[in-house]
Amino acid sequence: MDEHKENIHTEDLNAKMSDARAxxxxxxxxSRICPDEEAAPQVSxxxxxxxxxxxxxxxxxxANGHINRMTMDELRIKLSELHLDTxxxxxxxxxxLKSHYKxxxxxxxxxxxxxxxxxxxxxxxxxxxxxxxxxxxxDFHHEIIEFPMVLINTHTLEIVDSFQEYVKPESNPxxxxxxxxxxxxxxxxxxxxxxFPDVLQRVVAWLQxxxxxxKYKYAILxxxxxxxxxxxNIQCRISRIRYPQFAKKWINIxxxxxxxxxxxxxxxxxSTMLEKxxxxxxxRPHSGLDDSRNxxxxxxxxxxxxxxxxxxxxxxxxxxxxxxxxAPMEGAPPPHNPRSxx
Numbered sequence: 412m413d414e415h416k417e418n419i420h421t422e423d424l425n426a427k428m429s430d431a432r433a434x435x436x437x438x439x440x441x442s443r444i445c446p447d448e449e450a451a452p453q454v455s456x457x458x459x460x461x462x463x464x465x466x467x468x469x470x471x472x473x474a475n476g477h478i479n480r481m482t483m484d485e486l487r488i489k490l491s492e493l494h495l496d497t498x499x500x501x502x503x504x505x506x507x508l509k510s511h512y513k514x515x516x517x518x519x520x521x522x523x524x525x526x527x528x529x530x531x532x533x534x535x536x537x538x539x540x541x542x543x544x545x546x547x548x549x550d551f552h553h554e555i556i557e558f559p560m561v562l563i564n565t566h567t568l569e570i571v572d573s574f575q576e577y578v579k580p581e582s583n584p585x586x587x588x589x590x591x592x593x594x595x596x597x598x599x600x601x602x603x604x605x606x607f608p609d610v611l612q613r614v615v616a617w618l619q620x621x622x623x624x625x626k627y628k629y630a631i632l633x634x635x636x637x638x639x640x641x642x643x644n645i646q647c648r649i650s651r652i653r654y655p656q657f658a659k660k661w662i663n664i665x666x667x668x669x670x671x672x673x674x675x676x677x678x679x680x681x682s683t684m685l686e687k688x689x690x691x692x693x694x695r696p697h698s699g700l701d702d703s704r705n706x707x708x709x710x711x712x713x714x715x716x717x718x719x720x721x722x723x724x725x726x727x728x729x730x731x732x733x734x735x736x737x738a739p740m741e742g743a744p745p746p747h748n749p750r751s752x753x
Contacts, residue, residue, distance in 0.1 A: 474512045478505050496715065498689025503716070506672055510717025530740045532627040533571075534662065534720065535618070536561040536707045538634055539642045540596060540699040542580050545589040554580035555646045556601050557594065557699035558610050561707045562621070563632075568714055570707050574617045575700045577604040582649055594697050607650045611749050615655075618746040624657065628742035630722050631661040634681055634706045639724070640731040652749040660722040660734060660743065664710060671718040681705060688712050 481489070486504040487497045495507060540557035547553075555578050562572040577600045580586075586598050604610070623629040633639060639661055647654045665679040678687065681702065685692055690708060694701030710720060722741070723734050 471513050471516055474516075475509050478508050478512070481505070481508075496689075496712070500687050500689075502674075503672060503687055503689070507716045514717060530628060530719075530721070531565055531630045531742060533621075533623060533629040534563040534565060534632050534707075534710060535623070535629055536563065536632045536703045536710065537638055537661075538699050538702040538706060539638050540594045540697065541642050541646075542583055542586060543590050543593065544587050552582045552649060553642055553645055554578075554582060554649060555607060555642055556580055556586070556590075556596055556604075558607075558614060559700040559703045560614065560617070561700070561703040563707050563710060565714060568711055570704065570711070572621070573700065573704070574614065576610045576613065577601055578607050578610050579604040581606060594699075595695055607646055608652055608749050611652070611655070615746040615748050618657070624743055624745035630720075630743055631658055632664055632706070632710055632720070633661050634663075634702070635665050636663055636724055636731055640726060644726065644729065647749075648752075650749075651752045653752055654726065655746065655749065657743045657746040659727075660725040660741070662710075662720050662722055663724045664706060664713075664720075666723050667718060667720055668709070668713065671713060671716075681709075684709050 478486075483501050483504070486501065486508060490497045490504060490508060493508075493511060495511060497504070499507070537558075537560055539555045539559075541553040541555050543553065544551060558574075558576050558578055560574040561570055562574075563569070564571045577596060579601050584601070586596070586601060591597060605613075618624070618629075621627070631639070639658055643658060644654060664684075665676070668674070668684055669676060669679050672687070674687075678684075682692065682696075685705060685708070688709060690705075690712070692705055693708075694704065696702070713720060721734075721736075723736075725732050725734050
């Protein structure tokens with residue numbers, strides 16, 4: 412639902428049920444979600460500060476200074492010479508070139524580095540569509556009506572699979588005209604769909620078939636905090652099932668993007684992120700599956716540019732919390748079928 416999510420009233424069912432702090436504005440921001448590629452790499456506690464005097468760090472610093480002085484044309488020429496993507500605004504191209512140079516220098520020094528996410532084998536992008544009104548009242552119950560997932564292989568840097576099902580709302584089965592126009596989801600689609608617990612069970616089976624959480628490490632990724640902290644949290648309570656363990660931590664790509672490219676929150680909407688990366692939206696806006704695919708394209712570009720995407724938000728006791736960058740890297744647990752709250 413992208414930009415429309417930001418128009419949802421904060422005094423919603425989620426707040427009444429759990430007193431959760433569900434909006435980004437209410438969450439204490441993480442100061443370091445993705446490492447700053449211009450800074451010295453993280454080192455183990457056994458390493459002393461004098462290690463940063465190593466010539467490789469000086470070379471990286473000098474290269475960054477040179478890159479900062481390059482013009483748009485010079486950046487494009489250099490990226491082209493290195494067979495790197497030349498699309499995006501100037502700051503994005505500078506970041507891409509710095510990340511590439513840092514990776515090469517650290518590899519030469521046998522230090523840790525890399526342009527892809529080397530911890531998670533897969534990243535699963537989720538972008539729900541939910542019932543809505545043009546002017547949502549404060550007590551409006553947002554129910555999930557589309558459950559899409561797009562799977563990224565972090566080693567091949569490709570979208571390798573997808574899942575999509577529509578969901579039949581329970582509390583308010585009649586969609587508003589505004590919701591139909593916004594999402595393209597018709598009343599007939601949801602009338603013929605299964606209720607949320609059944610769809611979630613098929614989601615779990617889909618994840619299990621791909622051995623996520625058992626053979627392969629994976630993480631959930633969303634465009635903002637709403638999908639998990641609001642929509643999924645509310646839906647599980649409406650459907651009287653427990654919030655799934657595998658969705659209790661996720662990557663909020665807006666936070667990751669803002670930290671990595673050093674841009675304010677106002678520049679992290681889906682349409683803006685695509686534009687700044689030199690990409691165009693593909694598909695129908697506010698289609699859950701199409702939104703998920705476009706979010707996945709942003710994640711892939713960030714991985715290519717050297718960002719190590721990692722879980723940065725979580726749900727705990729019904730509240731939305733940030734995951735500090737100092738926390739250990741952990742993949743999502745193996746998915747299990749939904750359990751009743753009764």
